[in-house]
Amino acid sequence: MGGDDIIEVRGLEHVFDGFTAVRGISFTVRKGEIFSFLGPNGAGKSTTINILITLLPLQKGTVRVAGHDVAQEPGRVRESIGIVFQEDVLDRDLTVWETMEFHGRLYSIPRDERRRRIDDLLRVVELDPKRNERTKNLSGGMKRRLQIARGLMTRPKVLFLDEPTQGLDPQTRMRMWEYIRQVNKTGTTIFLTTHYMEEADMLSDRISIIDDGRIIVSGTPDALKNTLGEDVVYLETEDDGKARETLRGVEEVRSIKESPRGLSITISTDGSHCLPRIVERVRGAGIGISSVNLKKPTMDDVFVHYTGRELRDTTG
Amino acid sequence: MAWEFLTVYWREMIRFVRFRTQLFASLLQPALWMAFFGVAMSSNFNRFTSAIPPPPGVFSVDYLTFMAAGVIAMTTLFTSLFGGISLLFDKNWGLMREMLASPMPRTHIMMGVSLSGMTKSFIQVSIIMAFGLLLGVRFFPGFSPVQIAVSVIGIYAFVGVFSLGFLLFSSTISMRLETPEGLQGIITLLTLPIFFVSNALYPIQAFPPILQALSIYNPLTHLVSGIRYFALGSDFFAVGARYTYTTADVLGSFAYLVAFATVMYFLARRTFQRAVVT
Ligand SMILES: Nc1ncnc2c1ncn2[C@@H]1O[C@H](COP(=O)(O)OP(=O)(O)OP(=O)(O)O)[C@@H](O)[C@H]1O
Ligand SMILES: [Mg+2]
Numbered sequence: 001m002g003g004d005d006i007i008e009v010r011g012l013e014h015v016f017d018g019f020t021a022v023r024g025i026s027f028t029v030r031k032g033e034i035f036s037f038l039g040p041n042g043a044g045k046s047t048t049i050n051i052l053i054t055l056l057p058l059q060k061g062t063v064r065v066a067g068h069d070v071a072q073e074p075g076r077v078r079e080s081i082g083i084v085f086q087e088d089v090l091d092r093d094l095t096v097w098e099t100m101e102f103h104g105r106l107y108s109i110p111r112d113e114r115r116r117r118i119d120d121l122l123r124v125v126e127l128d129p130k131r132n133e134r135t136k137n138l139s140g141g142m143k144r145r146l147q148i149a150r151g152l153m154t155r156p157k158v159l160f161l162d163e164p165t166q167g168l169d170p171q172t173r174m175r176m177w178e179y180i181r182q183v184n185k186t187g188t189t190i191f192l193t194t195h196y197m198e199e200a201d202m203l204s205d206r207i208s209i210i211d212d213g214r215i216i217v218s219g220t221p222d223a224l225k226n227t228l229g230e231d232v233v234y235l236e237t238e239d240d241g242k243a244r245e246t247l248r249g250v251e252e253v254r255s256i257k258e259s260p261r262g263l264s265i266t267i268s269t270d271g272s273h274c275l276p277r278i279v280e281r282v283r284g285a286g287i288g289i290s291s292v293n294l295k296k297p298t299m300d301d302v303f304v305h306y307t308g309r310e311l312r313d314t315t316g
Numbered sequence: 317m318a319w320e321f322l323t324v325y326w327r328e329m330i331r332f333v334r335f336r337t338q339l340f341a342s343l344l345q346p347a348l349w350m351a352f353f354g355v356a357m358s359s360n361f362n363r364f365t366s367a368i369p370p371p372p373g374v375f376s377v378d379y380l381t382f383m384a385a386g387v388i389a390m391t392t393l394f395t396s397l398f399g400g401i402s403l404l405f406d407k408n409w410g411l412m413r414e415m416l417a418s419p420m421p422r423t424h425i426m427m428g429v430s431l432s433g434m435t436k437s438f439i440q441v442s443i444i445m446a447f448g449l450l451l452g453v454r455f456f457p458g459f460s461p462v463q464i465a466v467s468v469i470g471i472y473a474f475v476g477v478f479s480l481g482f483l484l485f486s487s488t489i490s491m492r493l494e495t496p497e498g499l500q501g502i503i504t505l506l507t508l509p510i511f512f513v514s515n516a517l518y519p520i521q522a523f524p525p526i527l528q529a530l531s532i533y534n535p536l537t538h539l540v541s542g543i544r545y546f547a548l549g550s551d552f553f554a555v556g557a558r559y560t561y562t563t564a565d566v567l568g569s570f571a572y573l574v575a576f577a578t579v580m581y582f583l584a585r586r587t588f589q590r591a592v593v594t
Binding site: 046047050053054055056057075078079081083085089090091092093094098102103105106107108150 | 318319320322323326327330331334335406409410411413414415416417418419420592593594
C-alpha cells in the first residue's frame with residue numbers, strides 16, 4: 001500500500017439478503033492508471049463499484065478511495081470521484097446542456113467556470129451540435145458520451161466507468177476507448193468494468209479477473225497472458241530446414257515444428273522479446289524470411305485458463 | 317449555507333413548464349372544480365340553507381364563496397400528495413443515483429422537490445382566486461387594500477406550510493415505494509378520508525362526534541380554517557352555521573400545520589439518509 005494507491009480495498013464482502021455477491025476481495029488501484037475489472041454477468045462488478053462510490057453501505061472490509069474511508073468520510077469520497085453508471089442515468093426530458101448544467105450545479109462549480117467546462121467537454125465528446133437536444137433523442141453512443149462528459153465535469157481524481165461500451169457498435173466502442181485514453185492522459189485514474197476481453201486488454205494497465213464475487217487473478221494484460229507461456233512464432237523462410245538448424249540453441253525456444261506452411265516455434269517466455277532475435281539469427285545465416293507471425297495467448301485463453309470456462313455472454 | 321437545493325428546484329420547474337399537457341391540466345383542474353362542482357353545489361346548498369337566516373348583524377357568505385376555500389385546500393392537498401412522485405420516477409428511470417452519488421446533502425433533494433411543489437400550489441391557488449372572482453366568489457368582503465394584501469400573504473403562508481408537510485410525506489413514501497402505481501393507491505386511499513372528514517365542503521358542526529373529533533386532527537381542516545379566516549374574516553355565517561375565529565384559533569391552526577410539517581421533515585430526512593438506490 002504505497003502512497004501511490006488511489007483505491008485500496010481490503011477484504012470487501014457484500015451480502016444482499018442472504019446472497020453473497022462479493023466474497024472478500026482485496027485490490028489496489030494506482031494513481032494515474034487504467035484499472036479494469038473483467039468478469040461475466042453477475043460477477044459482482046457493479047456491486048463493488050456501488051460500494052466504492054458510496055451508493056451501497058460498506059458491510060465488511062475496508063475501502064479507501066482518494067485517501068478517504070468510504071464509511072467514515074463518504075462526502076469526501078463523493079467530491080473526489082466521477083461515475084458513469086452501467087445503465088443510462090439521464091433525464092429524458094432535459095437537454096444535453098441542461099444535463100451538464102444540472103450536474104455542475106450539484107457540485108457547486110461557479111457559474112463561469114461551469115459554463116466553460118460544459119462548452120469544452122461537449123466539444124471533446126462531439127456533442128456540441130446536440131446541446132439543445134433532449135437526451136431521449138440521442139443515440140445510445142451519444143448518451144454514453146454525454147455521461148462520460150458529465151462524469152468528467154468535476155475533474156475527478158478517479159473516474160468510475162461501469163461497462164462504458166456495453167451495447168455499442170465496434171466503431172463507437174473504439175472511439176470510446178480513445179476518449180477514455182485521452183481522459184487518462186490528463187491524469188485521471190480510471191476504474192473500469194467490462195466483460196469484453198479486448199476492451200480490458202486494449203485499455204488497461206492492470207486487470208483483475210473477477211468471477212462469482214472473487215478476484216481470481218490480477219496483473220498487467222501482458223503478464224496475465226505470459227503466465228500462460230506458449231507464445232508461438234510462425235516463420236516462413238526460403239529454407240525451413242536450414243532455419244531450424246540455426247535456431248537450435250536459442251534459449252527460449254522450447255520446440256520447433258516443421259510443416260508445409262513453415263515453422264512453428266513455441267517460445268517458453270515472452271515471444272515479443274524473443275522474436276527479434278529469432279529474425280536476426282535466421283537473416284544472419286543468410287536465409288530470407290517471407291513471413292513472420294506471433295501468436296500470443298488472448299485474454300480469452302487467460303480467462304478460460306483461470307476460471308475453467310468460457311466467458312459467458314461475451315456479446316453483450 | 318448551501319444552495320444546491322435550488323438546483324433540484326430549477327430542474328423540477330423546467331420539467332413543470334416543459335410538459336404542456338401536465339402544466340395545463342394542473343392549471344385547469346382547480347378552475348374546473350370551481351366552475352362545475354362549485355356552481356352546481358352552490359345552487360343546491362343556497363336553496364337548502366336560505367331557510368336558516370343568519371343571526372342579526374352577522375355577515376352571511378354564499379356557498380360558492382364558502383367552498384372556494386375548500387377547493388383551494390383540496391387542490392393543494394392533491395398537488396402536494398403527488399409532488400413526491402418525481403422522486404419515484406427519478407429512482408427508477410432518472411437522476412436519483414446521480415444526485416445520491418454527488419456531494420450535495422441528501423436533504424437538499426427533498427427540499428428542492430418540496431419547494432417546487434410549493435411553487436406549483438401557489439400558482440394554482442392564485443388561479444383559483446382569480447378565476448373565482450370571475451365566477452362570483454366574494455373573498456375579502458369590505459377589506460381595505462392593505463387588509464387584502466395581508467390576507468393574501470396569510471393564505472399563502474397556510475398553503476405553504478400545509479403543502480410542505482404533505483410534500484415531505486409524499487417524498488417519504490415515494491422513496492420507500494417501488495412503483496408509481498403503489499403511490500397512486502396510497503394517495504387515493506388517503507385523499508378520501510382527508511378530504512371528506514374536514515370542513516372543506518360543509519360545516520363539521522353537524523358531524524357525528526367521532527368524525528368531529530377526527531376532523532380536528534386533520535391538517536386539511538386547519539388549512540381551510542386559516543384560509544377562511546383570511547378570506548372571509550373572523551365572524552361570518554355560512555351553510556347554516558356561524559363561524560368565529562379568534563386570533564388564538566388561527567395561530568393554533570398554523571402551529572398545528574407547522575408541527576405536522578416538522579414531523580414530516582424528520583421522517584423524510586431519515587428516509588433519505590438511509591435510502592439505498594442502486
Ligand atoms: N439489489 C440487489 N439485491 C439482490 N441481489 C443483487 C442486488 N444487486 C445485485 N445483486 C446480485 O449480486 C450479484 C452481482 O451483481 P452485479 O450487478 O454486481 O454484477 P455485475 O458483475 O455488475 O454483472 P453485469 O456484468 O451483468 O453488470 C448478482 O448475482 C446479482 O443478482
Ligand atoms: Mg454490472
